Amino acid sequence: MIESDRRTPVVVIAGSSGHATAGVDRAAEALRATPGTVTIRHDLSGLSEGIVHRTVRIGEHETSAVLELAHGCVSCTLRMDLLPLLCTLAARDSVYRIVLALDPAFEAEAVCQAIGNVVVSGVVGRVDGPAARDVRIEAVLTCLESEDWLADATGDETLAERGLAAADDDRTVAQLAVGQVDFADAVVALGHQGDPLERMRLGAVLARLVPDAPVTWVADHDSLGSDEIEALIAQIPADSRRGRVFDAHAPLLRGQPPLGSDHGVTLMEFAASRPFHPVRLHEALDVLFDGVVTARGRMWLATQPDEVVWLESAGGGLRVGGAGPWLAAMSQAELESADPTRRAMAALRWDDRFGDRDISLVILVHDADPAEIRQALHWALVEDGELRLMERAPELVAQWEDPFGEWHTDPCEAGEPTGLPVEGSAGQSKSPRGEGK
Structure with missing residues (x-):
């Protein structure tokens, strides 16, 4: 300090x-x-x-x-x-x-x-x-x-x-x-x-x-x-967060956590360069309710190509919400005002077709099989034919059923700090790490 x-x-x-x-x-x-x-x-x-x-x-x-x-x-x-x-x-x-x-x-x-x-x-x-x-x-x-x-x-x-x-x-x-x-x-x-x-x-x-x-x-x-x-x-390190609130685009792994397994406890990462199919994802998310302490991260949904979707779970509860646009979906003026660190990190993995869109999740497992979680999430990704359809006819993909299509809004005024709700299943609510935080 x-x-x-x-x-x-x-x-x-x-x-x-x-x-x-x-x-x-x-x-x-x-x-x-x-x-x-x-x-x-x-x-x-x-x-x-x-x-x-x-x-x-x-x-x-x-x-x-x-x-x-x-x-x-x-x-x-x-x-x-x-x-x-x-x-x-x-x-x-x-x-x-x-x-x-x-x-x-x-x-x-x-x-x-x-x-x-x-x-x-x-x-x-x-x-x-x-x-x-x-x-x-x-x-x-x-x-x-x-x-x-x-x-x-x-x-x-x-x-x-x-x-x-x-x-x-x-x-x-x-x-x-x-x-x-x-x-x-x-x-x-x-x-x-x-x-x-x-x-x-x-x-x-x-x-x-x-x-x-x-x-x-x-x-x-x-x-x-x-x-x-x-x-x-x-004993608190000088660079500890001390009340800082990180947004959805901050690093998901903070500090230097052990990446190996210890007494059945594992911190696993799931990353993908293609989006989730919303219906299959809705079914796959059940794997996060048993034997998982918490999961959080950024998602790309095929039906919402412009929106960063934030997922955060704790035990048997889950919330999913919007966290602002992808850099690839921003106007030039929006890009210029975007966080420089976010832009620099996105440049390292920029895709000629999809820009910075990707999936990045971190899951803390205490009594579940990480391989089963990875398999379920991989099954929820769009297949090659669906990915080509996204490029050729995005208007058709936008008509797919989307259980995550409407975000829940909280009763208090926008911008006020609240204890946000967590749904008991794969429901939707505003993310606490959405835009403005």
């Missing part, structure tokens, strides 16, 4: 449920031992009734408030309370650091995106603008329960079914569990007293999901102390 950066550092701590939630509170309490550290926690358990409980602690002093949110949504909590509060606290000379102990319904990625992009207005003495002008993300920590996390990350239970969200929130526990770890700069694994082989398997998953994130293993949340948490933060 640049030493001249005078913005107030923010540590974001996430954990999905159970002992992990207790770990969040304990880690925040441990960090509060450093003078000038403020901790903020929003209890969203009453969100469906439009009520949010907010607690702010500094030293031994604590203030609590009950907030009424007319819209009863997570993004409204961010926009109306948390972001202005961050700006207000950052303006105080007595505040050295801010710690956000997130409710399970909050997603760290959405919080960091909001800090960086949502305009905060109405704060006395402050010019309107994003909270990131006043604060910076020092670290994102994720607490997980080591004996249950892998089961949560590969299941299909919804947050509502688990009692962690309102009935109309169709995000899954797997989405939250995987997303929290994937976005973390460091991980606290709680309760490792069970089967040592299962711990090693979890370690193999973490090494591939977040290869650069330091991990500390502790027996329970009571074992977390100030020195241990501060030491964990100090």
Whole structure:
């Protein structure tokens, strides 16, 4: 971090449920031992009734408030309370650091995106603008329960079914569990007293999901102390993401994850220079629901030749959505404004017929046969005759049945950070890594 950066550092701590939630509170309490550290926690358990409980602690002093949110949504909590509060606290000379102990319904990625992009207005003495002008993300920590996390990350239970969200929130526990770890700069694994082989398997998953994130293993949340948490933060690499949100065209393999198999855990890549047939792909995607922790990547659909399609799965849930046009489908003006790194990478694999269109997926397997997954996805690709038809008569290909033809739109306003839904099968929803992120 640049030493001249005078913005107030923010540590974001996430954990999905159970002992992990207790770990969040304990880690925040441990960090509060450093003078000038403020901790903020929003209890969203009453969100469906439009009520949010907010607690702010500094030293031994604590203030609590009950907030009424007319819209009863997570993004409204961010926009109306948390972001202005961050700006207000950052303006105080007595505040050295801010710690956000997130409710399970909050997603760290959405919080960091909001800090960086949502305009905060109405704060006395402050010019309107994003909270990131006043604060910076020092670290994102994720607490997980080591004996249950892998089961949560590969299941299909919804947050509502688990009692962690309102009935109309169709995000899954797997989405939250995987997303929290994937976005973390460091991980606290709680309760490792069970089967040592299962711990090693979890370690193999973490090494591939977040290869650069330091991990500390502790027996329970009571074992977390100030020195241990501060030491964990100090181990975070200088180039860690620290709240950065990557778009659909960023590298799919971050850091240097092991590419070999370990305790049945494998990180496999699937790449192709021809598109998927949409109907066959819809059938083939079932292979991603069993024995797979997560899959993500860019897809080329025969029926949507101009659109980059983003796929992201977590356990038994999947979302597919648009992520903007391929470079080959852009106008000259759009090309000139495209990310230079993306253009440089596309130039290395540019095809005279199809430009930068291709398929690139990364799949983290823990209890499935990578060969079977590869075979199913290869079967879903267009055949030679279908590829020639795409070149000769694209208007006929556009009439093929396409289960991915209409993207789901979210109820909140465009651009607002939300916890996006994950369908329980091969459904569609807006990707969290689409355009604008």
